[in-house]
Amino acid sequence: MPLEQSQDYSHILLNNAALLDVRAPVEFQQGAFPNSTNCPLLNDDERHQVGLCYKTHGQQQAIELGHQLVSGAIKQQRIDNWLQQLQHQPNNYLYCYRGGLRSAISQQWLHTAGVDIVRVKGGYKAMRHFLSQQLQQADSRFDYILVGGLTGCRKTTLVAELAQGIDLEAAAYHRGSSFGAHATAQNSQIDFEHILAIDLLRAAKASYPSIVLEDEGRFIGSVDIPKNIFAKMRTSPLVVIERDLQERVLQLLKEYVINMLAEYQAVCGDEERAFVLFSQYLLASLQRICKRLGQRRWQQLDGFMRAALQAHQGGDLAPHEAWLKLLLTEYYDPMYRSQLDKRKDTIVFRGDLLSCKQYIQQHTNINKD
Incomplete structure (x- = not known):
């Protein structure tokens, strides 16, 4: 009987499901999904060897080499790593790059060890494509309301207090200013896009006709806002917080x-x-x-x-x-006053934080749950 697979990416991502990523560490570092843990089937060197074998001798010999490299004590260690991770987070989904051999082998080894886990059909590639679609549709799916104001006006606070608010700086893990870095590294471009796409997916699931974003420059630290989203932000209504x-x-x-x-x-x-x-x-x-x-x-x-x-x-x-x-x-x-002056025609309201919040709620008919 075939082992279970799922391609309900929306369910997996919106429910913050724990994800067991069996790709090599170098792949994981280039980009992964929230709530994913890297427990590779092949380490970087093993993956490199198998890849060279595949190019030179074909798939079957590459598979045989993979089994030779990960056998005996090494194989048991990999299985033990997965079992340990599943013990902490039992409702995991498992994926590799394409949802092919690596995740199928990992799933089968876990099944033999007495643990069944659902495999993500299509793997990382398919789920990333699904999230990329959310980004591509974001400018046509929603109306935008932007929250602006001079530095220190608590713009991010207001966005967080609104149900339809999407915190771009949280997705980037950077506050967007010259002093915006945190004590640990900010998210990669790919990780930023994944988090933002999931936030957009959540807003679509809630059937929000509009979303609220902080007025940002194109770049937030080292990551850049997708072009279609940023272009719409530049022409969207702007609510400006004023503060002493x-x-x-x-x-x-x-x-x-x-x-x-x-x-x-x-x-x-x-x-x-x-x-x-x-x-x-x-x-x-x-x-x-x-x-x-x-x-x-x-x-x-x-x-x-x-x-x-x-x-x-x-x-x-x-x-x-x-x-x-x-x-x-x-x-x-x-600097911000100069930028704001160029977009004065988009400003629809000015006031303190509370009055700006009330204005947005009145014009979207959405309150925080």
């Missing part, structure tokens, strides 16, 4: 200083080392915009920042406000 300068300074103090230091502490586990890395993050972020700031303003900001870091080590966070305020008034605000 000091409130925005305090917002950046929380995001750039308090939260970022906490991230480095969580990653390092050593407070002294974490503070060194945190300081390097701030100084390097400022260095990246040196040319755009100009030498005089950069030197002023750099001096304020270094003094603030020194005071911070003594427990005083207040000096950070000097460089944060200057960063807003001399860099972020003029």
Whole structure:
């Protein structure tokens, strides 16, 4: 009796199913799905050897070589790795690149070991194609409402509070600004596209006629928003949050200083080392915009920042406000106001966060669950 397969990609992805990825590590690193764990059937070197054999001698000899390379203790170790993973997450689906031999062999070995797991029909390639279709249809499937405003206006907060909000920065794992990186690496382009596509799929499943996105540039860190989606964003209605300068300074103090230091502490586990890395993050972020700031303003900001870091080590966070305020008034605000002026015809509402939220809800008739 054939072992079970599924090509209900929507069900798999929307239910956050755990995924057992048996591709080689190099393939997994190039892109994977959320909730997937790499437990390869063939490691990178074994995959390379089998690939060369396939090109030279054909499929059958490549299969035989694969079985020779992964046999005995090595085979048992691979099976044990899968069993251990399934013990932690029993409702897994299994896939390889095309849903072919590697996943079929893995599924059969697990079945022989007494564990049945559903195989994703078509594998990674088919499911990625399915997600790519969600991206391609996103400009025709939904109307867009954009949330804009000067840096520190809590745009991301508003998007997260709305049921139809899609957080592009969360998908990118980057806050989209010069200081937007996190303590760990941001998502790859492929991973960003997968997360965004699943968010769009979820919105389609909920039958939302419109989605809410934060007003972003084409690039969020090192990833870029799909062209069709970004093109529609440029012409969509824009709701602009307005907020007092000091409130925005305090917002950046929380995001750039308090939260970022906490991230480095969580990653390092050593407070002294974490503070060194945190300081390097701030100084390097400022260095990246040196040319755009100009030498005089950069030197002023750099001096304020270094003094603030020194005071911070003594427990005083207040000096950070000097460089944060200057960063807003001399860099972020003029840049965003210039961009906003070019799109003033798309602005449909201005107000504080609460009034912007109410406006969007009234014009979409959708509230947070």
